[in-house]
Amino acid sequence: MRELISLLARVAQGAGAILLLALLGAAAVFFAMRAGHGDPALAVLGDMATPETIAAFRLKWQLNDPLLVQFWRWLSGALIGDFGASMVVATGEPIVKLVGSRLPNTLFVGAYALALALVISLIAGTISALRHGKLIDSASTSLAVLGISMPDFWLSYALIYALALGLGIFPSYGFTTPSLSLAGALYSGFLPALAIAAPMAAAFTRILRTALLETLFRDHVRVARSLGHSENFIFLHHVFRNALIPYVTVIGLQVRYLLGGTVVVERIFGVNGVGSLMVDAAFARDYPLVQACALVFLACVLLVNFAVDLICTRLDPRRA
């Protein structure tokens, strides 16, 4: 009972912190966007804009109001879930609808990438640690270095050339939304997910290998061995569980890769997600849309970090 209450308290505390941080982040995005050069009117009207059409646009979207008034209007709407309408990218379209229709694609590809990174790193990290110093260890650590050093846009094109245009296994462009077909989403989302997963998988593999190696030679493992426990039992209960704590922590830290990754990779593979929407919105100075997208991403990072925090507490009760 007490455990449950403390968990609920933590969740409430976490939710409050997330809300506060998200709003601070949104404010930062709001003012950073306005501080930059550029005019959404020009993005809509293009090179044919005339002073009259620009003035009409600014009036329509209330862009002449003082900045604080605009911010308050946006904030008071956002707090009740009304993010307004897109100014440029999808003129007049409610942002909630626009982002809502794209969020599943981004979440799917993100989760897919995370899952791939976890599977790859769990296998590679464990084998590396258990066979440390052997050829397979060198191979996997070298691959990890490669994975960390490769920029995602480069890797994306390398994957397209090798697996789509070369071998013809995967489509070179386009993504099937999971609600249309889960199999199609898994298939068409594989390359983008892999491109996002690669740097994460590399980072996870390295941390898992190091953590496992460190734990393998600790005193409590030696004691367990002297007590005659089987190697499998020792690995699972005494080594792996301890090594999981730094591993899970790093997952939380690396989620930012997911974001940077989605933004670039979505554009290259034509995934209609929140990442590519945010890039277009930023280029077009579609202020309310950028703010909404940024808020979604912020919330995702904060939520994952919060979940990681909770998991770490479970794994290591001392941290509670």
Place this chain on the structure above:
Amino acid sequence: MNRRNALGLIGGSIGAAALPWGTTAAWAQAQTLRAGVTGFTVINTLDPAKASLIPENYIMYGIFNALLKFNDKMEVVGDLAESFQAIDATTLEFKLRRGVKFQDGSDFTADDVKFSIERVADEKTASPNRSKVAPISEIKIIDPFTVRIVTKAPYGPLINYLTNTRTGTQIISRKALEAMGPEAFARRPVGTGRYMVKEWKPNEGVELVGFPGAFEGAPKIMSVNCPFIAEESSGMTAILGNQIDLTSTAPFADVPSLEKRSDVKVLKQPGLNTRYIALNNKRAPFDDVHFRRAVSMAFDRDLLVKAVIFGEGVVTPGVLPPAHWAEGKPVASDFLKFNPEKARAEMALGKYKAGQEGVVLIWGSNWWRRIGEIFVGQVNQVLGTKLTLQAMDFNAAFARAKAGDYDAMVMGWLGLVDPDEYIGEMLGSKGFRNIHHYSSAKMDAILDRGRAEVDRAKRFAVYREAEMLAIEEMPVLSCFTSNVHNLTRPNLKGFTQMAYSNFADQFGTITLS
């Protein structure tokens, strides 16, 4: 069967069953044309009176017709007008086609012509193309199939401004607009073209469906999918991977290698576009004509064509592209030739010396930026100046240029059809493309003559004069014209490329074998 084949087979069958841009097999029965709009992801409106962005025009070309159009030799011919003739210096008479239906089933008549063009001219519409039709004083309906357009004074560009290009004068259904209201019309526009909008997913793409009752005949492929593909290189990988059949552009750097392949066709020709360095004529250091000329002689335009667009274009002496009828033979002016000695000598005549600073704004994709990088590198080397680059996105740079808050900027215009849109609007003191803040009474007088002249041969001579003056005064540094490109699958037939960058107007004749 080895493992690779098996994997491919499994992958392929899942893909055929599931992918929207899936394999040809799945699409063969449905016969959908997959035409990727590459390099763009945003369209705001499909209302001709309101549209301004290039991808909006790409789609609208297939939904609407105008009174006139360009044929494949870039001559003006009738579209919704069967014939046209000048009644006097200020009056054009159009005989309209009979029996033409709009996509909503209503009849096309002279009333729609009057309504569509007056709507563009109406200040309340705030059309970006208003200035093109502002000189019109009256549109007279003689009978349901005869219209006269009267201008306040002789107005040379009018014929070009009534074509189905970036003009805004496409003919819409009055009945549909009044019934739907402009907001709804902009999303589900009604014209006389061969395609109608089936679905428009903001920021994702547009689906078109054929209009069986089109006066040009029902399209051969009734269903067209136009995904917006943000990166041109993604458009290329998409067509190589058979995810699309046609692109609206191609990355310059890849054209040479794509031309060697058999699984893709490259269509290209010199485009109606101009790429140049815009200069702020009202501010140091480009307020000095000697400095402008010196800089012009301090960089090698041929090198730009080779290094920036991989030979996919030609050097232009002035702001008019060679594909345009008003452009004459290359001008042999020293001011346009790369010549370090003469450049330094010219600079010595002016008020700015070696060590002079200045900022060149660059933006956009790689090749656009490379123009600025090479330009600044060469000019600094030749003249000993200290020009620097500042990268930003186009809107930001353009906004600064319009406000006069810049020194120089890499710039370009695309798809303009009348010489007045190039020289007139770029260099006329009141021209709305005049971000150069260049003002010359002499130039304005020449441009006024060009606008007032309706005879094409005489207009040619006038714009020639304007080009020569521009080379003397060098208000901008013209660089080159690039080719326009489309990539198609080898089995695609029936797409005729036009120099002004056309697209959906050709979908109706396309077949996929």
